[in-house]
Amino acid sequence: MAKNYQLENIKIVEMLESDLELLLSWRSHPDAYIFFKSQKGPLRWSEHFNFWHNRKNRVDFIIFFKESKRWRKVGSINLSRLETELPEIGIIIGEMTLHGNGIGTKALSLGLEWLKDAGYKKALAVINTKNEASKKIFSKNGFEKKHKIDVWEEYTKNL
């Protein structure tokens, strides 16, 4: 039986094509994409749909949050560059009013557990220097800053 990646009221489950619309709307919020390296404005469906069908060496998860006995979809975490020894993690909590409740920190630890179970020894995050919330959740999960190129800070962690 497949392992469940769950920590109290947070779990991550592999994303389905039927989640694409939700991810498109989360990623189209300016407070989110301002920090994305590869996105400069609201996401277009054609770009998003092509990305999904052409993605390689990558796994995307939906982050579920349980409140009042009900699970709902609140964000997404992705693990890319899986063909390398240094996979990269990206994360978004799309339900903005939930920010600051510890969901990102816990979801990240579940993503790291998945990588460790898959045999990876190290993980990478590339974070905009102004993204204080992101720097915080990666640091809390044991990542350390290694390089800075322009506004992008590279953080790594030994798993």
Ligand SMILES: CC(C)(COP(=O)(O)OP(=O)(O)OC[C@H]1O[C@@H](n2cnc3c(N)ncnc32)[C@H](O)[C@@H]1OP(=O)(O)O)[C@@H](O)C(=O)NCCC(=O)NCCS
């Ligand atoms: C980054 C992100 C995933 C964090 O998710 P979250 O659920 O809010 O994270 P948490 O609640 O676990 O932790 C956030 C921490 O940052 C802190 N924080 C938030 N904004 C901050 C700011 N402007 N300055 C300093 N700290 C800040 C919070 O207080 C919290 O710290 P604490 O636990 O010590 O109180 C979320 O903000 C997000 O989706 N941002 C948009 C997309 C994005 O930037 N993704 C990352 C790309 S690398």
